[in-house]
Amino acid sequence: MNRIQSLFGIQYPVIQAGMIWCSGWELASTVSNAGGLGILGAGSMYPEVLREQIKKCQAATDRPFAVNIPLLYPSIEEHIASVIELGVPIVFTSAGNPATWTERLQSHGIKVVHVVSSVKFALKAESAGVDAVVAEGFEAGGHNGREETTTLCLVPAVADALKVPVIAAGGIGDARSTLAAFALGAEGVQLGSRFVATPESSAHQAFKDRVVDAGEGSTRLSLKALTPVRLLDNSFARQVAAAEAAGESPEALQALLGRGRAKKGMFEGDMEAGELEIGQVSGQIRQLVPAAEIVQELVREYELLTQGMADQRFHWK
Amino acid sequence: MNRIQSLFGIQYPVIQAGMIWCSGWELASTVSNAGGLGILGAGSMYPEVLREQIKKCQAATDRPFAVNIPLLYPSIEEHIASVIELGVPIVFTSAGNPATWTERLQSHGIKVVHVVSSVKFALKAESAGVDAVVAEGFEAGGHNGREETTTLCLVPAVADALKVPVIAAGGIGDARSTLAAFALGAEGVQLGSRFVATPESSAHQAFKDRVVDAGEGSTRLSLKALTPVRLLDNSFARQVAAAEAAGESPEALQALLGRGRAKKGMFEGDMEAGELEIGQVSGQIRQLVPAAEIVQELVREYELLTQGMADQRFHWK
Numbered sequence A, B: 001m002n003r004i005q006s007l008f009g010i011q012y013p014v015i016q017a018g019m020i021w022c023s024g025w026e027l028a029s030t031v032s033n034a035g036g037l038g039i040l041g042a043g044s045m046y047p048e049v050l051r052e053q054i055k056k057c058q059a060a061t062d063r064p065f066a067v068n069i070p071l072l073y074p075s076i077e078e079h080i081a082s083v084i085e086l087g088v089p090i091v092f093t094s095a096g097n098p099a100t101w102t103e104r105l106q107s108h109g110i111k112v113v114h115v116v117s118s119v120k121f122a123l124k125a126e127s128a129g130v131d132a133v134v135a136e137g138f139e140a141g142g143h144n145g146r147e148e149t150t151t152l153c154l155v156p157a158v159a160d161a162l163k164v165p166v167i168a169a170g171g172i173g174d175a176r177s178t179l180a181a182f183a184l185g186a187e188g189v190q191l192g193s194r195f196v197a198t199p200e201s202s203a204h205q206a207f208k209d210r211v212v213d214a215g216e217g218s219t220r221l222s223l224k225a226l227t228p229v230r231l232l233d234n235s236f237a238r239q240v241a242a243a244e245a246a247g248e249s250p251e252a253l254q255a256l257l258g259r260g261r262a263k264k265g266m267f268e269g270d271m272e273a274g275e276l277e278i279g280q281v282s283g284q285i286r287q288l289v290p291a292a293e294i295v296q297e298l299v300r301e302y303e304l305l306t307q308g309m310a311d312q313r314f315h316w317k
Helices: A003-008 A025-033 A047-060 A076-085 A102-106 A119-127 A151-161 A175-183 A205-213 A235-245 A250-257 A261-267 A280-284 A291-310 B003-008 B025-033 B047-060 B076-085 B102-106 B119-127 B151-161 B175-183 B205-213 B235-245 B250-257 B261-267 B280-284 B291-310
Strands: A014-016 A038-041 A065-070 A090-094 A111-116 A132-136 A166-169 A188-191 A219-222 A229-232 B014-016 B038-041 B065-070 B090-094 B111-116 B132-136 B166-169 B188-191 B219-222 B229-232
Touching (some): A014 A038, A025 A047, A025 A065, A025 A291, A076 A102, A102 A111, A111 A119, A119 A132, A132 A151, A132 A188, A151 A175, A151 B175, A175 A188, A175 B175, A219 A235, A219 A280, A229 A235, A280 B151, A291 B291, B014 B038, B014 B291, B025 B065, B038 B047, B076 B102, B111 B119, B119 B132, B119 B151, B132 B188, B151 B166, B175 B188, B219 B280, B229 B235, B235 B250
Parallel strands (some): A038 A065, A090 A111, A111 A132, B038 B065, B166 B188
Antiparallel strands (some): A219 A229
C-alpha cells in the first residue's frame, strides 16, 4: 500500500479523472465500487446539480469518491459549501490558486489534491498545503499547461521537487503506462479518456463513438492564445486551426469559441460544431469497456507486468 | 539480454542519438566503449568528414557503433558508399523513405534502424525490412512528427503494431525514464539531450552551458509549417514564435530560418542568432557529466529500480 492508497483509503491507486460533461455519479460510483477513486466533474454542474450528484453517488457507493472543482468556477462558494455540508471526503481542485480554498476544505477533514502542469505550480500547490498533486502532461485531454511538458518529462521533475505524493495524468490508459508512471515516481495514476469510453460515462453516445474511432494524430492542443485545450479533430477544431494559422487575435478566437461549445459537443452530441476535449491516448482506445472492467483489467495486467519484471526483456544481463 | 542487445551486439541497450553538430567520433566511441551504442551524426558532415570520423571512431573503439544518415541528405550516395566501404556495422536512417536504402545496406551485412514518429511510418519502415525502429516522441529535440504524439503514447502503439524491436526516444534522460520506456514495450532507449551535455560532445561549450541552464518550458516545438523542430528559447526562437503568431507564410518562415543556423548556434556558439535544437528533458539536466558515467550511472540505477520493483511503492497489496 502506497501513500495515495492510504491518503484516500482506496484499494488501488487508480483514479478516474473529474471531467466536464462526462463524469457524473454513475461513472464515479462505479469506479469507486471497483476499488479505484471515482470523481464527479463539478465544472459543468450548477450548484443544485452537484448536490444531487453527490447524493446519488453516496447512495450508490459506500467507498470514498471525490469532486473536482475548477477554482475559476463562477459559483465556487456554493460548490465548496456543498462538498463540506454533504461530507465529500476528497476534493481535486484545478485551474486556479490552491491557496484560496485548501485550508478551509482541510479544516473539515477533506483531503485536497491540486492538478498542475508544471513544477512551478506544483511547488505553489505544496506551499498551499495540498495533500497530493496530479501532474498532468501535454498529452492529456481538456485544459493543459503552456509549457507543453509531457507526462514523461513532468512526473519525475515534480516527484523530485515535492514531498507530497504525485499522481500522473496524461497518456495513461492501461497497465503499461501505469507502470511507466510509477517508474517515473508517481504513486497513483489518473485516467480520463479511457473512462469517457465507458457505458457509465455521461458523455453523449456520439462522442463516445468518436473517441473509439480516434486514431494517431486525431487530437491537437489548440487555443493556446486563450487557455490551451486538447481537442479532437472536427469542423470546429479545424476552424480554430485555420484561425490560428492566420494569426487571429485572442479576441477573435474567443468569439469563434463562443459559449457552451463543450456541452454542445460532449453532452448533446453535435460532433461538428461542438468542442470535443480528449487526450492523445484516445488513439489507443478500440472499444467501450465497462468502467469496473477497466479497473480490474488494469490491476490484473499491472500485477502481471510487475511480477514479470524478472523477464528477459527488462533485464540486461 | 534482449533483442536490441543481440541485434547490435552491445552490453546495454542504451543508445546515444546521432545528432547534427554534437555527435562526432569522440562522443560515439566513448559511449560504445562504455557498453552502449554510440552514433555518429552524419547529417552535418560532408562526405570526407564522415569518412574521417568513421576512421577515428574505429581507431578509438573495437566495439560496435553506428552512423545516423538523414535520408534527405543531399550527397546521400556518398554517405551510403562510405559506411559500406568502411564496414560500419549499424546505420540509423531518418527523415526520408526507408525503402530506398535498407536492402542495399543490409546486403552488406549492415543492420538498419529507422527513426519514426508515428505508427504509420513505423509500419512503412517494417515493410521496408528494417531491423528495428526508434519511436521518437514529441518531447524529443531536433526534428519531430506532425502528429505531436508523445513518447508515452507512441511507444506502446508502435510496439503493438510491429514485430521488430522498438527503441524509445524523446524524454529519456535517466534510469526512471528508461524503465518507463521498457514498461511501455521498448527494448532500448535512445538519449540525445543528455549526451549533448557531456565533455565529449562536439557541441560548442556555450550551447552545452545553455542546455544545463535550461528549465521547465525552455523548449518549444517550432516551425511546424516547415519541418517541426524543437528549439531552445533564444532570440531566434522568439523571432520564429512571433512570425508564427502573426500567421506568416511558410515561405516567410523559410526566409527567416535561412541557411546554416544550426551550425551557427550549436557548433559555433552564437546563442542568440543560432538555431538550438534540444529536447524537453534538458530541463532536468543540471551539469555536464562524462558520457561513460552517464551510461554507468543509468545502468546502475536501472538495476536498482528493477530490483526495487518489490518495493511498497510499486505494489498495491
